[in-house]
Amino acid sequence: MRTIATAVCAFLLLPLSAQERPDTVYTFRFVPQKDMFYVPWGGNDTELERLLQCVERYREDILSGEAPLYVDGWCNSLDGERENLRVAAIRSNRVKSELIVRGGIKEECFITRNHASDGDFVIVRLTVPAPEASAAESDGPGEAEAERLAAERAEQERKAAEERRRAEEARRAAGQAEADRLAKEQAAGQAEQPQEITAAPLESQPSAPYRxxxxxxxxxxxxxxxxxxxxxxxxxxxxxxxxxxxxxxxxxxxxxxxxxxxxxxxxxxxxxxxxxxxxxxxxxxxxxxxxxxxxxxxxxxxxxxxxxxxxxxxxxxxxxxxxxxxxxxxxxxxxxxxxxxxxxxxxxxxxxxxxxxxxxxxxxxxxx
Structure with missing residues (x-):
């Protein structure tokens, strides 16, 4: 199964020669098995505000198609790949709707993919056009720019690790809840079994209520x-x-x-x-x-x-x-x-x- 590390690293681990177009990644979390986009939940409000600021900064590039927004929806908390893909698509559309309404962009600005694995979140990636380099900087990025890119990549790797940890905790919690439910059903079945074996005849059972x-x-x-x-x-x-x-x-x-x-x-x-x-x-x-x-x-x-x-x-x-x-x-x-x-x-x-x-x-x- 693909992991979130595969998805994020595919976006982030680019050759250093391509650092003139760095990737900016934003992650929005969803409640397992739900498709509603709760903006104040799980830090989604802070992440959305950062993304809207970035959209505002590069609006012209986004609208022209030079800097498309890559949206990946993820879901693995439901039964069956088809149902997970359906919910992942709804989650992607919820996030895109927020950006269209609040960011003033269009559906054509997005490239969307949905996945039935790894967790319950939506990742938005924007390949940010780097500012034009001066003649003195034409041979490569300056030291400050290299430090900024390194810090940004470290932050993105930290977020990816955090998402993996959260997805694993959610899977463990779901597994424990399912185990508890099965244990209760088994206990209830064992409690009812003697009654089924020694079921009383109809005339000795309590009278069924009626009005x-x-x-x-x-x-x-x-x-x-x-x-x-x-x-x-x-x-x-x-x-x-x-x-x-x-x-x-x-x-x-x-x-x-x-x-x-x-x-x-x-x-x-x-x-x-x-x-x-x-x-x-x-x-x-x-x-x-x-x-x-x-x-x-x-x-x-x-x-x-x-x-x-x-x-x-x-x-x-x-x-x-x-x-x-x-x-x-x-x-x-x-x-x-x-x-x-x-x-x-x-x-x-x-x-x-x-x-x-x-x-x-x-x-x-x-x-x-």
Whole structure:
């Protein structure tokens, strides 16, 4: 792999006979894996100010093409050569944009190359035209000029060494971070492995959280009494539910009738870690009208009691709810006969009932 030393030395280690056009190198650092040019970061502001001063000094030579700006973008902190080259190109364009906007030069003034190796930085090199030598200096640079060139080359070599050191530290840090990440993933995998081996069956796992669900009591549907309901889980342990039933059937030319409607709100407390079993409090109200023999009965019913049951999961979205309710019902009943199609009242009665007041095998569908 090419190193930054190769790139810089290729620019700097020129024959001393060419010292009339010395190279000036400027280095701009980038955050690994990022393409944004943070000017105040890593000394980029100082380096940019130096470069802008140099551009201002040699603007005419740069605009005429005599002194082009060589821009090399570098990136090796991403996966894959293609991605590194793409980010290196973006970094080069960011630096060039700053020079175009603040230095007043054009895109044609740049010669750009991008590299998928060595580090996260952009190097700008300007071959500075040396001032014309006087007759006394025509045989070679003076002593002061030679000292200046030597000092500049030493500074450039120092910067190259510093960049190599920074690139190596960044690679080591990235390698350590990757090793830590793999170690954490391995530890997490080992912690989860026993759970996968001893995974509990679906019915023994905690109930999946949900907020709203639709319900259908299959026992009521089996008696041709449509029954639907909704449940709102205000917390994992508490649910508010409302069930409703309605049916109306007649046969034998209206000589027989079966009609009913009920509304039954309920509050439930789900128990245990799995939240499968529950206890609840229910209220029930409705009306009925049935005539299965010569005498029919119609009236109102009102009552309530406690409920209990268990919810068996079928899938992630479906479960079966087995319910039994015990309590009190009051029914104000009116007996009647039908004569020539007219209901004839035969008396009233009031009945009280203690015992089972509700039963259900209910299909529950979690909406969300």
């Amino acid at each position: 709203f669900a639709l319900r259908a009591n299959l026992l009521r549907w089996a008696t041709l009494t449509p029954d639907v309901g909704v449940e709102w889980r205000i917390s994992p342990s508490v649910g508010i539910m409302v069930n409703g039933s309605w049916t109306s059937w007649t046969w034998q030319d209206n000589a027989r009738r079966y009609a009913l409607w009920e509304v039954a709100p309920e509050v439930r407390w789900y128990l245990g870690e799995t939240k499968r079993g529950y206890l609840g409090a229910m209220f029930k109200a409705g009306q009925f009208n049935y005539k299965l023999s010569a005498t029919g009965r119609q009236g109102d019913l009102l009552g309530g009691g406690i409920t209990g049951g268990y919810r068996l999961p079928l899938t992630e979205a479906l479960s079966m709810d087995f319910t039994l309710g015990l309590g009190f019902l009051n029914a104000d009943t009116e007996r009647y006969d039908v004569t020539d199609g007219v209901r004839v009242r035969r008396g009233t009665e009031t009945k009280h009932w203690w015992g089972p007041i509700n039963a259900g095998v209910t299909l529950v569908w979690k909406l969300f």
